[in-house]
Amino acid sequence: MIGWTASFGEIIKFSTRVVVDVFDGRVFRFFGETLRQAGILILGSAIVIWGLAFILGLQCGIEGAYFSRSVGAPSNAGTFAAWCDLREIMPYAFGYMMSAKVGTGLVAEIGAMRISDEIAEVSAGGYFVIFWMFQNPPDLLFSLIKGMAMATVIVLVGCYYGYTASGGPVGVGTATAKSMVLNTVLVHVVGMLGTQIFWGSNPRAPIGG
Amino acid sequence: MVRAVADRAFLPTKGLLQQVGEMMILTGKTLVSAVRPPYPYGNEFVQQFLFMLRLCWLPLTVSMLAVSYGAPGLQAGNFLVLFGAIDRLGGFFVLASIREFAPNVTAIILAGVGGTAITADLGARKIREELDALQVLGVDPIKNLVVPRFLALMIVTGLFNLYAICFGITGGVLATLSFDAPLGPFFATLLNNASIPDLWGSVVKTTMFGAIIAVVSCYKGMTASGGAEGVGRAVNQAVVIEFLGIFAFNYVFTQTLLATHPEISVIK
Numbered sequence: 268m269i270g271w272t273a274s275f276g277e278i279i280k281f282s283t284r285v286v287v288d289v290f291d292g293r294v295f296r297f298f299g300e301t302l303r304q305a306g307i308l309i310l311g312s313a314i315v316i317w318g319l320a321f322i323l324g325l326q327c328g329i330e331g332a333y334f335s336r337s338v339g340a341p342s343n344a345g346t347f348a349a350w351c352d353l354r355e356i357m358p359y360a361f362g363y364m365m366s367a368k369v370g371t372g373l374v375a376e377i378g379a380m381r382i383s384d385e386i387a388e389v390s391a392g393g394y395f396v397i398f399w400m401f402q403n404p405p406d407l408l409f410s411l412i413k414g415m416a417m418a419t420v421i422v423l424v425g426c427y428y429g430y431t432a433s434g435g436p437v438g439v440g441t442a443t444a445k446s447m448v449l450n451t452v453l454v455h456v457v458g459m460l461g462t463q464i465f466w467g468s469n470p471r472a473p474i475g476g
Numbered sequence: 477m478v479r480a481v482a483d484r485a486f487l488p489t490k491g492l493l494q495q496v497g498e499m500m501i502l503t504g505k506t507l508v509s510a511v512r513p514p515y516p517y518g519n520e521f522v523q524q525f526l527f528m529l530r531l532c533w534l535p536l537t538v539s540m541l542a543v544s545y546g547a548p549g550l551q552a553g554n555f556l557v558l559f560g561a562i563d564r565l566g567g568f569f570v571l572a573s574i575r576e577f578a579p580n581v582t583a584i585i586l587a588g589v590g591g592t593a594i595t596a597d598l599g600a601r602k603i604r605e606e607l608d609a610l611q612v613l614g615v616d617p618i619k620n621l622v623v624p625r626f627l628a629l630m631i632v633t634g635l636f637n638l639y640a641i642c643f644g645i646t647g648g649v650l651a652t653l654s655f656d657a658p659l660g661p662f663f664a665t666l667l668n669n670a671s672i673p674d675l676w677g678s679v680v681k682t683t684m685f686g687a688i689i690a691v692v693s694c695y696k697g698m699t700a701s702g703g704a705e706g707v708g709r710a711v712n713q714a715v716v717i718e719f720l721g722i723f724a725f726n727y728v729f730t731q732t733l734l735a736t737h738p739e740i741s742v743i744k
Binding site: 315318319322323325326329330333334339346347350351354355356359363364366367368371372374375376378379436437439440441442443444447448450451452455456458459461462463466 | 531535538539540542543545546547550551552554555559568571572575576581584585588589592593595596599600603604700705706707708709710711712715716718719720723724726727730731734
């Protein structure tokens with residue numbers, strides 16, 4: 268428990284440093300690297316994320332159709348699916364795949380660099396700025412904010428564990444596993460907080476009146 | 477030119493199919509050596525079982541409470557408030573929590589927390605050449621390392637599912653309270669809609685998820701290679717394959733269950 272709390276504090280410290288680095292503009296010196304990383308992320312992860320999103324959307328549509336029929340409003344299955352997909356499932360699908368593919372990938376890569384002493388002081392901010400660059404009506408916006416918040420958290424956690432990896436190849440593996448533990452929990456918590464903050468108990472939908 | 481394009485498109489696909497095939501072979505070998513005597517894996521099984529329990533209970537509790545309060549609780553509650561039928565939230569939780577969210581979140585946590593730990597552990601042994609040493613000593617790594625993990629993960633995932641359902645319903649209770657609605661109708665519709673096929677379907681599904689997680693993690697751990705990046709990359713790939721496998725299997729299973737048990741898809 269003490270170990271977890273200590274590393275949580277370390278993560279906060281590390282994140283603050285990264286955020287400061289991003290906002291004082293120093294990261295733009297590594298703009299080429301930032302674009303390269305974005306390209307790698309898009310090429311490597313887009314298909315997997317779409318695949319997962321598609322399967323989850325299917326699931327959501329089926330259950331939504333049954334459920335809206337049961338409350339006597341089968342024609343509103345679309346409403347249900349829209350909420351389910353846009354507000355909840357897509358951010359989660361995105362968050363899961365981000366943490367699985369990108370988060371652990373970052374730990375593995377940065378950790379390996381660290382072990383082989385390639386980096387002494389590298390700016391992890393390069394990874395961070397792209398999520399704010401590539402994100403540009405309110406539900407879609409909220410959904411994007413949720414996804415972005417998850418991505419930010421995941422990338423920071425991933426960078427932290429990669430950055431502090433030690434103990435040879437085994438250490439990198441352990442760090443990857445540890446980052447995944449924290450990431451899965453944080454994805455769910457961020458999702459819940461987002462729902463509570465953006466929608467709460469206020470439906471805001473054009474039905475009835 | 478054509479050749480280069482074909483290579484670029486088909487070589488990754490071929491690699492993928494090959495890996496899937498090797499995982500199937502590993503599954504077959506594991507099943508055979510699990511039932512064929514001798515049975516030396518008892519201690520390792522208990523150890524892995526307790527290890528998974530210790531590792532996963534806290535992340536699972538937090539995640540399940542958060543998910544079921546947010547997604548099915550608040551959003552479906554909003555949907556129902558529009559129709560003036562917030563008392564139906566309990567009925568929805570049978571569908572949401574028991575059939576979908578509890579198994580999925582359990583599998584995500586077990587894959588993300590337990591599966592990665594298994595891959596990291598086996599990958600480390602592979603890199604240190606301990607697995608080769610075992611084989612030289614005449615100890616079968618499948619029987620002594622894979623089988624106990626396979627069985628432990630199957631059982632632990634199935635049991636954790638029940639635990640997750642409890643916390644899922646707690647999340648639903650919290651959401652109902654946040655709508656200022658009474659709890660009586662929530663539990664009334666919940667118990668009215670809960671059916672036996674839903675419950676065993678949920679447990680069977682998560683047990684299968686556990687099997688998928690165990691096989692993929694063990695396969696990726698045992699085939700880890702390359703220097704410092706090798707184990708990390710193995711963990712990364714294992715988690716991605718597990719997530720895709722879990723959700724693909726979930727879709728097939730749910731469709732089959734709904735088609736073979738039409739009575740559970742009618743919400744009373």
